[in-house]
Amino acid sequence: MSLLTIDHVSKRFTRPTGAIVRGLEKLRGQTPKRTVHALTDVSLEVARGEVLGIVGESGCGKSTLGRIVAGIYAPSDGAVTLDGAPVARESRGTVDKLTTRVQMIHQDPFASLNPRMKVGETIAEGPRQHGLIPAPDLRDRVAALLSQVGLEPAYADRLPHQFSGGQRQRIAIARALAMQPDLLVLDEAVASLDVSIQAQVLNLFLDLRRDLDLTALFISHDLSVVRHVSDRVAIMYLGRVVELAPVAPLYDAPQHPYTQALFASVPRLGEGRARFHPIKGEIPSPLDPPPGCAFHPRCPFAGPRCRTEVPRLKPHDSRAVACHLHDGGTGATTGTSEAA
Numbered sequence: 001m002s003l004l005t006i007d008h009v010s011k012r013f014t015r016p017t018g019a020i021v022r023g024l025e026k027l028r029g030q031t032p033k034r035t036v037h038a039l040t041d042v043s044l045e046v047a048r049g050e051v052l053g054i055v056g057e058s059g060c061g062k063s064t065l066g067r068i069v070a071g072i073y074a075p076s077d078g079a080v081t082l083d084g085a086p087v088a089r090e091s092r093g094t095v096d097k098l099t100t101r102v103q104m105i106h107q108d109p110f111a112s113l114n115p116r117m118k119v120g121e122t123i124a125e126g127p128r129q130h131g132l133i134p135a136p137d138l139r140d141r142v143a144a145l146l147s148q149v150g151l152e153p154a155y156a157d158r159l160p161h162q163f164s165g166g167q168r169q170r171i172a173i174a175r176a177l178a179m180q181p182d183l184l185v186l187d188e189a190v191a192s193l194d195v196s197i198q199a200q201v202l203n204l205f206l207d208l209r210r211d212l213d214l215t216a217l218f219i220s221h222d223l224s225v226v227r228h229v230s231d232r233v234a235i236m237y238l239g240r241v242v243e244l245a246p247v248a249p250l251y252d253a254p255q256h257p258y259t260q261a262l263f264a265s266v267p268r269l270g271e272g273r274a275r276f277h278p279i280k281g282e283i284p285s286p287l288d289p290p291p292g293c294a295f296h297p298r299c300p301f302a303g304p305r306c307r308t309e310v311p312r313l314k315p316h317d318s319r320a321v322a323c324h325l326h327d328g329g330t331g332a333t334t335g336t337s338e339a340a
């Protein structure tokens, strides 16, 4: 059985506006769209010990998915369960009790650490509040956690500003591990670090993964980082999963036209002068997603069916792809490129 089940989850945000804007819109007879469709009908499963990468361009809903899994946001529809139990207790659509079983590691460790609290206290705070570790053992546990993430136990008495970015991210990892979570959600956890430091923190994650049999959602816009740490990868576009596959087949032969375009947009090393092909067109607004396949306005293979019918994520060999090309055709003649 899967540890994490994300079952038909959607998330809509309503954009608030002031009375003046609403008055002006009324005068002009406008009915502006205010609902942001951040996630639509996302279903994923993660097995214990598995790392699932979540990749996509900015605004595709990666962080929203991570926050729903961590119980920070309640889904508008659908459910998220860990071992069959809901990750968050909700009342009237808002989360009123956060799970401790899922811990999140954010992009900016400085923002997520209390600047006035010694790092030892920061790491001990959660286990103390939740009674996870007996008080007399806390100091030793903090020392052990600091060693586990490659820091001196004596650093427990220092403040966050006395550390480098990479060290602060190690502290954030130690704080998350202190809660003995079943699942980690890493949201762009190395994106703000220099490349050499990124590699060190990724290697730490791989060591911890091996030693602790971690289960994780690894959210990143960086395809090479995700390849390094994940077992399977979900590619997201405008709030939906468009392809889901184990790393090797996905990176060897991406199937969805968006996944192919995403790979082509990344400069590759070792191919002489780097060539890359940015994806044509703009990402549509999640306030007004296109009908049919959300990628159809940018897809070189789009046919009539793509403009009207949302493709479902369907199994296709070892992967799942949400594309009419893989489901009996798009309605375009011989699958040739209309936009090319």
Ligand SMILES: Nc1ncnc2c1ncn2[C@@H]1O[C@H](COP(=O)(O)OP(=O)(O)OP(=O)(O)O)[C@@H](O)[C@H]1O
Binding pocket: 013, 014, 015, 036, 037, 038, 056, 057, 058, 059, 060, 061, 062, 063, 064, 065, 221, 286
């Ligand atoms: N609290 C919120 N209120 C309103 N809209 C939101 C909120 N959080 C996210 N959104 C919107 O939902 C969509 C998805 O955002 P999200 O942050 O999940 O994307 P992302 O893929 O993580 O992007 P990025 O990599 O830039 O963080 C975006 O259009 C964003 O503006």
